[in-house]
Amino acid sequence: ETGVTQSPTHLIKTRGQQVTLRCSSQSGHNTVSWYQQALGQGPQFIFQYYREEENGRGNFPPRFSGLQFPNYSSELNVNALELDDSALYLCASSSDADFAYEQYFGPGTRLTVT
């Protein structure tokens, strides 16, 4: 069974640029959630994708957007990067067949905005 994978591992971007982060969900999972973890903080929910549609969103501006593909992998796109976007971005997959909707996390992408 393949776990959740994310790419790239690290990324450095300049303020104002755009970035795309990728996530492959665990085999058998059909839901992907994205979280932002700033340094020294707990992860904050960005949004969730279920059946290729956004299924809930946290307190993040529209410049944070995403996609889910038919194979349940997902992308997180961030436009007009700001310095405060520097963080670890975590992807988590889960299955709607799981009563507790347990989330399985990938290793994360460390984004640095300069």
Add this chain to the structure above:
Amino acid sequence: GDSVTQMEGPVTLSEEAFLTINCTYTATGYPSLFWYVQYPGEGLQLLLKATKADDKGSNKGFEATYRKETTSFHLEKGSVQVSDSAVYFCALSNRGSTLGRLYFGRGTQLTVWP
């Protein structure tokens, strides 16, 4: 809204000492409760969970009991090891339109000295 409050760290202990990390929550209904662990440079790993009141989650010597009357889910371990050094996050998820969305505490840094 739903939220988690965690004991602030850092926590520094000698090997074989007793560990308690306090966690309280605010939520409507009957949330599921989780403890996640994050080792340096890595993503989140589920340590243990409890899905209903009075359930006890346990794993690798760690335990936590879901106490609805005190809205708490404190993490305990009888004898910590150097390898337990990590950041610990308490989290909850609630049934709703977003499947398994997690609300995290700020995390508690644990350092264990030999």
